[in-house]
């Protein structure tokens with residue numbers, strides 16, 4: 347395998363090139379919308395992958411943070427007169443703070459406590475959103491003000507395509523950075539052997555907490571973007587099914603692979619669009635495809651594919 | 662100078678005393694071996710001393726400071742390193758990365774700098790990798806630096822663990838059966854490696870079943886039997902102690918061995 351293969355800057359350049367070139371193939375604005383959805387979901391999945399793939403911890407309530415970010419940009423401008431970008435930042439801070447508060451006591455424990463605790467957190471967030479209808483519009487959702495920066499208003503699917511694509515490239519850059527740093531190594535080490543990591547001087551609880559907070563911020567920003575892009579938000583975005591969807595993107599694409607999370611998101615967003623032709627069998631087929639690919643590509647799409655490529659190139 | 666001293670350590674699991682009243686001390690540059698039959702409590706003693714288990718009784722001192730029940734990462738920061746009897750390598754990381762993790766305490770770790778890959782991070786990475794490669798060279802694994810640790814043979818993993826433990830520049834190194842599963846040549850390499858470590862002034866505590874190796878390199882030997890200290894002394898004293906043979910072979914076996 348050539349040395350540049352899988353190198354950080356190559357990955358980034360390829361991703362940026364795809365973002366730039368893809369619109370040339372789009373026959374209609376509908377395609378811009380689907381692609382933007384992919385970029386936003388990929389952004390959330392990349393963050394979750396730092397927690398799941400690198401630190402080896404599972405969050406089953408990640409849509410909760412997505413929801414916090416989404417409702418922050420909905421409620422901030424509508425009820426508090428905040429600018430959207432300010433509300434987005436406040437949403438990220440609230441997400442980070444709640445991740446920290448929930449994670450701190452839990453991540454000292456071993457086992458799947460985080461999964462359970464995050465499950466609870468996600469349910470709680472969704473519940474609050476549904477019941478506080480005065481602020482959130484309840485189950486019906488609420489409309490979201492358009493993002494405006496220095497008098498320029500972001501609207502239209504192609505505008506949001508470029509915003510979400512740009513943000514995804516930056517998010518990918520950061521996630522790729524992390525892998526080969528003291529923090530990234532500490533996360534991967536505690537994933538493989540917690541005792542060995544501790545004995546090497548790694549404060550395991552602290553690093554898990556960092557990964558959890560980073561993942562929460564990623565999800566929150568993704569939620570804000572989606573809400574502003576759609577101009578509308580409902581509680582489903584914060585719900586359990588969406589959490590499961592995010593986890594599936596990460597696992598399907600490949601745990602620990604940044605590119606994998608993007609691929610996982612792309613598959614999970616575009617596949618249902620393609621499968622709509624099968625009408626009532628859509629969900630069954632989607633489920634089958636996921637099951638079959640997990641059986642044949644246990645490590646996820648990208649790790650399996652790159653191993654296959656590596657074998658090919660060597661021959 | 663005494664680096665590590667444990668006194669009157671005791672720990673029980675479900676009412677059964679795994680260790681009871683065990684003490685030892687090791688000086689800088691000294692090799693202390695701890696031997697005893699299977700289940701004697703050697704690994705448990707290591708787990709207590711390295712902070713993985715909390716003892717019911719006793720006291721651990723590191724360079725004169727009381728460190729009893731300190732967390733493993735705090736102990737590591739004070740200069741205690743160890744390897745594991747059942748391999749604990751980072752399988753999905755390369756050999757070089759495993760050793761780089763060992764240098765965690767010698768690196769500055771700043772989340773912000775790491776996320777944005779500031780130039781200081783790249784610089785430090787290069788230095789850490791250099792140090793890791795030198796350490797891998799020391800255990801004969803320089804050629805496998807960029808291989809995944811999970812794909813290395815057993816003997817190599819054992820040495821990789823030693824390199825990772827040394828990367829922290831410890832004052833005391835606990836080795837739990839480093840030569841287990843190694844062939845004669847590999848055991849010879851471990852022998853030489855342990856001597857080199859001690860020669861650098863690091864205190865070494867060695868748990869090992871290979872008696873030839875133990876007798877050859879130990880300054881002193883502590884013998885445990887069913888969690889209790891049986892005897893302690895120089896290799897010669899321990900070898901000539903009939904109680905030790907008895908502990909290993911049972912009364913009958915000891916008699917046979919004496920006649921042989």
Ligand SMILES: Nc1ncnc2c1ncn2[C@@H]1O[C@H](COP(=O)(O)OP(=O)(O)OP(=O)(O)O)[C@@H](O)[C@H]1O
Nearest residue numbers: 674675679697698699700701702703704705706746
């Ligand atoms: N976490 C634990 N829970 C219950 N019992 C334990 C635990 N750790 C150790 N023991 C018990 O303590 C005793 C000592 O075990 P230990 O592993 O320390 O022996 P050892 O001297 O290292 O043996 P070996 O030479 O086989 O490695 C054993 O009876 C073991 O079953």
Ligand SMILES: [Mg+2]
Nearest residue numbers: 703704705746
């Ligand atoms: Mg043992």
